[in-house]
Amino acid sequence: MKFKPLLLIFGLMVFLGGFLVFGDTGSEDPLITLSYLEMRLREWAPSSSEGSGEKDVFEVIEVQEGDRLTLGQGTEVILRAGEAKAFVTPKGGLADVTAGKDIGLDEMIPLNHHLINPVADGRGFIFMSQSWIMIKGTHTLSETIR
Numbered sequence: 001m002k003f004k005p006l007l008l009i010f011g012l013m014v015f016l017g018g019f020l021v022f023g024d025t026g027s028e029d030p031l032i033t034l035s036y037l038e039m040r041l042r043e044w045a046p047s048s049s050e051g052s053g054e055k056d057v058f059e060v061i062e063v064q065e066g067d068r069l070t071l072g073q074g075t076e077v078i079l080r081a082g083e084a085k086a087f088v089t090p091k092g093g094l095a096d097v098t099a100g101k102d103i104g105l106d107e108m109i110p111l112n113h114h115l116i117n118p119v120a121d122g123r124g125f126i127f128m129s130q131s132w133i134m135i136k137g138t139h140t141l142s143e144t145i146r
Helices: 003-022 034-044
Strands: 059-063 068-071 076-081 084-087 094-096 101-103 114-116 124-127 131-136 139-142
Touching: none
Parallel strands: none
Antiparallel strands: 059 131, 068 124, 068 139, 076 114, 076 131, 084 124, 094 101, 094 114
16 A cells, blocks of 8 residues: 555656646746847848848839840849840850759840849840839849930
8 A cells, every 4th residue: 555655646746747847937937038039030031132122022123125124243033024135244144043044145034034143244134125024132224215
C-alpha cells in the first residue's frame, strides 16, 4: 500500500509540472516582446529605393508611342500591353528571366516577360505604341514631343 501514495504524489507532480511548462504565462511574461520582434523584422526588410515607391512594389505606368524608358541598376520591368523595342549598350542587353535569355539591340520586348536590367549604363525601351508596363526600381521616362 506504500506504493499508491508515492504514485499519487508523482502523478500530481507531473500534472502540475505540465501547467508550469506548457501553461499560458499571459502577456505579462512573454518569451519575446512584440516591439523586439518588429524591430528585428524591420532590420531584415529591404529598404525603400530611390524613385517613386517602395522597392518591393511594382508601379503600373501608361506610356505613349515614342517614349523612351531608361532603366536603373536592378530595375525590373514587365510589358503588359503594347509594343516596345530594346536599346542596349555594348556591354550587353536586358536579362529576360522568363525566357532565360538576353534581349539585344532593337529586339521586340515580349509581353508578360519579367525583365531585369543588370547595370545602370543606359539600357531600356523605346515604345512603338501606347503601352502599359509594370516597373519596380529606378528609371527615367523621356516623353516625345507630341
